[in-house]
Amino acid sequence: MTDQTASTPPVTSSTNGSLGMVARRSEAVLLPFAALLVGFAVFSVFLLLQGKSPIEFFSLTYRAGFGTAFSWQNTLSRTAPLLFAALCVALPARLGLVVIGGEGAIVLGGVAAGAMGILFAGNAGLIAIPMMVASAMLVGGLWIGSVGALRYYRGVNETIASLLMAYIAIALMNHLVEGPLRDPASLNKPSTAPLADSLRVGDIPGWEVHWGLAFGMLCCVLAWVLIDKTTWGFAARIAGGNMRAAQVQGLPVGRLIVGFTALGGALAGLAGYFEVAAVHGAANASLATGYGYTGILIAFLARHNPLAIIPVAILLAGFEASSGLIQRRMDLPDATTLVLQGFVFISILMSDTLYGRFKVFAPERWRSA
Amino acid sequence: MEDLGLWVIPLAILGGAIRVSTPFLFVSLGEVLTERSGRINLGLEGTLVFGAMSAYAIAYLTGSPWLGVLAAAAGGAFFGLIHGLICSLPRVNDIAVGIAMMILGMGLAFYFGKPYVQPVAPDLPSISFGWWSDIPQVKAALRVNVLFLIGAVLAFAMWWMFRATKVGLIIRVVGDSTDAARAMGLRPTLIRTLATAAGGAFAGVGGAYLSLFYPGSWNEGISSGQGLMAVALVIFARWNPIACFGAALLFGGAGALGPTLQSVGFSEGYYLFFAAPYVLTLGVLIATSSPTRAMTGAPGELSITK
Numbered sequence: 001m002t003d004q005t006a007s008t009p010p011v012t013s014s015t016n017g018s019l020g021m022v023a024r025r026s027e028a029v030l031l032p033f034a035a036l037l038v039g040f041a042v043f044s045v046f047l048l049l050q051g052k053s054p055i056e057f058f059s060l061t062y063r064a065g066f067g068t069a070f071s072w073q074n075t076l077s078r079t080a081p082l083l084f085a086a087l088c089v090a091l092p093a094r095l096g097l098v099v100i101g102g103e104g105a106i107v108l109g110g111v112a113a114g115a116m117g118i119l120f121a122g123n124a125g126l127i128a129i130p131m132m133v134a135s136a137m138l139v140g141g142l143w144i145g146s147v148g149a150l151r152y153y154r155g156v157n158e159t160i161a162s163l164l165m166a167y168i169a170i171a172l173m174n175h176l177v178e179g180p181l182r183d184p185a186s187l188n189k190p191s192t193a194p195l196a197d198s199l200r201v202g203d204i205p206g207w208e209v210h211w212g213l214a215f216g217m218l219c220c221v222l223a224w225v226l227i228d229k230t231t232w233g234f235a236a237r238i239a240g241g242n243m244r245a246a247q248v249q250g251l252p253v254g255r256l257i258v259g260f261t262a263l264g265g266a267l268a269g270l271a272g273y274f275e276v277a278a279v280h281g282a283a284n285a286s287l288a289t290g291y292g293y294t295g296i297l298i299a300f301l302a303r304h305n306p307l308a309i310i311p312v313a314i315l316l317a318g319f320e321a322s323s324g325l326i327q328r329r330m331d332l333p334d335a336t337t338l339v340l341q342g343f344v345f346i347s348i349l350m351s352d353t354l355y356g357r358f359k360v361f362a363p364e365r366w367r368s369a
Numbered sequence: 370m371e372d373l374g375l376w377v378i379p380l381a382i383l384g385g386a387i388r389v390s391t392p393f394l395f396v397s398l399g400e401v402l403t404e405r406s407g408r409i410n411l412g413l414e415g416t417l418v419f420g421a422m423s424a425y426a427i428a429y430l431t432g433s434p435w436l437g438v439l440a441a442a443a444g445g446a447f448f449g450l451i452h453g454l455i456c457s458l459p460r461v462n463d464i465a466v467g468i469a470m471m472i473l474g475m476g477l478a479f480y481f482g483k484p485y486v487q488p489v490a491p492d493l494p495s496i497s498f499g500w501w502s503d504i505p506q507v508k509a510a511l512r513v514n515v516l517f518l519i520g521a522v523l524a525f526a527m528w529w530m531f532r533a534t535k536v537g538l539i540i541r542v543v544g545d546s547t548d549a550a551r552a553m554g555l556r557p558t559l560i561r562t563l564a565t566a567a568g569g570a571f572a573g574v575g576g577a578y579l580s581l582f583y584p585g586s587w588n589e590g591i592s593s594g595q596g597l598m599a600v601a602l603v604i605f606a607r608w609n610p611i612a613c614f615g616a617a618l619l620f621g622g623a624g625a626l627g628p629t630l631q632s633v634g635f636s637e638g639y640y641l642f643f644a645a646p647y648v649l650t651l652g653v654l655i656a657t658s659s660p661t662r663a664m665t666g667a668p669g670e671l672s673i674t675k
Contacts, residue, residue: 098464155660159411159464160601164647164654167594171644178640296468335479342473346455349466353458 020363027361032301035351039344046339052330064325065318076209077279078317081106083216084271085295086313087223088144088264090304092158094227095257096240099147101162102268103292104169105140109269110276111173112139114192114283115181117199117276125198132199133273140269141262143169148261152254158261170288177284191284201278212274216313219267223306236260268292294320297345316341377506377633384510385625386618387517388583392417392575392592394520394617396599398527399571401610403449404603405531406564407544407557407670408456411467413572414596415474416448420576422482425587429490434581437490438516441577442570448474449569453562463672471596485587493582516578520614523571527610540564544668572596595624598650605653607666623649 044054065075088102112135120128143165150156183193201211227233239246239253247253271291276283298316302308323337359365396413403410420441428437452470456463496518499511531537543550543560550557575596580587602620606612627642635642 098462098468100468150655153660154655155658156654157601157604157658159468160597161651161654163597164594164601164651167647168644168651171640171647175638175640179638293472297472300465333480333483335476335483338472338476339480340476342469342476345469345472346466349461349469350455350458352461355460 019366023361023366024363027355027358028303028305030361031351031354032303032348035348036301036344038351039340039347042343042347043340046343052332056330057326057332060326060329061319061322064322071318071321073208074321075314075318076207076213078320079313080210080212080216080274080278081271081291082295082298082313082317083213083220083309084267084274085291086298086302086309087219087295087306088268088292089296089299090302090306090309091223091227091260091264091267092144092148092257093299093304094233094236094240095260096243097148097151097257097261098159099144099162099261099264100159100296101144101147101164101166101169101292102264102295103288103290104162104166105143105265105268106272106275106292107166107173107287108143108169109136109140109272110287111176111181111192111272111283112136112269113273113276114195115176117195118181118193121193121196121199128199132277133270136269136273137266138269140272141266144265144268145258145262147265148257148259151261152257166292173283173287174285181283183282186282186284189284189286191280191282194282195277199277200281201274210274210278212271212278215270215274217310219270220306220310223267227306232256232259268295294341297341297348300345301348378629380506380510381629381632382622382625384506384512385629386622387510387513388621389624390617390621391514391517391520391578391582392595393599393602393620394517394524394614395575395578396572396596397602397606397613397617398520398523398610399445399449399568399575400600400603401568401606401608401613402527402540402571403565403568404671405544405608405668406540406561407547407668408453408561408565409463409467409600409672410449410452410470410565410568411464411597411600412448412452412470412474413467413569413600414592414594415471415478416445416569416572417576417579417596417599418592419448419474419478420445420573421580421591422478422485422576422587423573424577425490425580426482426485428581429485429488432491434491434493434577437581438493438574438577441573443573445573445576446566446570448573449566450562452569453565456565457558457562479589482587482589490581490587492585493578495582514578514582516574516582520617524610524614531610541668544670546669572599575599594647598646601650601654605657607657608668609666620646620649 047054047057064071066072085102088105089099092099113132116132116135120131147158147162150161151158177192178190181192182190203210204214235251236256239251239256243253272287275287280286294316298309298312302312319337323334326332327334396417400413423444424437424441427440428434448470452466455461455466493514493516495512495514497512499508502508531541539555539560543555543557547557579591598620602616606616623646626645630642631639
């Protein structure tokens with residue numbers, strides 16, 4: 001991969017004065033926002049061609065995703081795994097890697113957490129909960145970290161490898177949940193044994209949204225600090241800009257790649273933990289619902305900026321939360337959300353070609369004389 | 370009927386290899402064509418699924434499976450064309466566009482395919498090469514679909530095209546060096562876009578095979594990554610169409626492993642055998658990639674190997 005200008009913004013110099021900074025920053029906000037609107041517009045034309053009303057679609061989305069306190073709860077509960085899944089894409093993207101197999105780490109992290117919950121069922125939560133969290137993060141980290149290791153030490157394309165490993169992870173989960181880890185009492189939907197109440201993750205007081213949301217947002221902030229404020233993040237951005245130059249400079253490129261991919265995987269594993277401990281109460285096939293894939297789109301929409309991931313994830317969670325109502329009211333298939341995501345994704349990638357084309361955003365133009 | 374014992378397994382894997390390999394073959398031939406021109410299309414998984422849906426729908430509506438194949442090829446060419454045009458824009462990441470096209474292709478296929486999950490569409494014809502045998506398993510294994518034969522012929526034709534024809538040479542020059550191609554007066558962007566569109570058409574036909582012959586029905590889990598594996602297989606086959614044919618047979622055999630063992634009564638580790646093709650693909654990728662050397666046979670302009 002040579003063309004990194006699209007996915008990793010250059011290290012900015014702050015010598016152009018504050019207005020120039022504002023101009024440059026607003027390009028990074030306005031262009032993706034415009035691309036999002038273009039994606040919506042294309043999707044609206046698509047709906048019109050089917051004889052469906054885009055106005056009804058978007059107003060239903062607003063009502064079911066953001067209109068009431070209840071819909072906000074629904075949206076925010078779905079936001080938590082999306083935050084982690086998007087970080088699993090955004091962190092490796094700093095090094096110029098396109099890792100798209102976060103789904104695998106979510107699924108296996110969930111299974112690991114479920115298994116630990118059974119293994120330590122007799123112990124107090126003080127031991128069992130850290131074991132569940134640690135095992136989910138460890139398994140997720142090893143899974144995606146090995147994608148990074150394969151990339152660096154063997155030159156294996158990380159995009160293909162991570163997606164293949166997601167398929168393998170889902171097969172492994174099915175094997176474990178229907179075989180060795182299956183609770184004989186789960187008849188219709190094979191699951192691990194249900195977690196004890198003391199091991200479940202509760203809601204944020206007064207919110208009726210589980211703690212995963214708060215931890216997800218915290219991780220986004222920490223990831224931003226890591227990338228923007230530490231030497232590791234700086235080194236990763238250098239390596240993402242030009243891998244060979246970074247190596248010549250003596251940066252530990254291999255450790256950076258393995259470290260960032262493993263960290264992304266560990267966070268995706270954490271998403272699996274929260275899905276099991278806060279939502280499903282046991283590990284089962286519900287873990288593989290495509291959060292990992294929606295996370296890819298979120299990361300690209302946020303231009304791999306961890307702070308921007310938070311609002312974008314909430315927006316896309318709202319679309320997912322409202323899809324049930326839209327299916328019933330407008331008689332649309334469930335794949336409608338996928339079509340919308342496809343249009344938005346393509347639009348956002350096409351907008352990469354526009355950076356630097358508009359003079360308004362050039363810092364030089366705003367430099368005080 | 371005589372008891373074949375465990376001979377059933379290799380026989381079924383051989384039959385499975387022939388039956389399962391065809392979509393791998395078409396997708397990988399399409400990807401070879403695209404990558405030889407210097408562009409990667411990771412979205413062929415979406416094209417494969419969309420091809421499967423459109424072939425099934427058209428075959429059901431018209432009663433002709435061949436019209437279905439044609440529709441799948443046209444749909445695939447359209448997806449390839451869109452991918453090619455988007456990637457022609459400066460500074461657009463072709464790998465990411467492939468992922469987006471994969472999501473869009475699957476989304477559109479599931480969206481329009483919903484009404485066709487129940488109806489039954491006519492199958493593509495197949496030819497029995499097992500007439501000499503009395504054993505039903507042998508007969509079943511050697512019932513070869515016409516598309517498999519067409520794919521095999523295409524593999525050799527494409528090999529010859531790259532080796533000995535002007536068109537093949539033009540594609541190779543464009544794939545190896547944009548500058549050299551420009552110096553020769555060629556139009557690299559146009560040629561790449563056309564090669565990507567043609568590659569998409571191949572992948573669409575692969576999808577038609579899935580829905581119109583084996584497994585021979587349309588549902589949302591019909592491909593589950595076969596298009597992606599076929600893209601990985603191209604690296605293994607070193608961008609050589611004939612090697613793609615061999616690799617497709619190998620992958621088909623691996624894909625047949627799960628259902629075969631299940632049919633003879635192995636239920637233990639059933640899901641693990643279903644993971645066999647993915648594990649094999651990953652293993653093959655690891656074995657054939659290299660961190661230091663440029664890969665032999667790789668087109669010079671290909672972003673995946675740089």
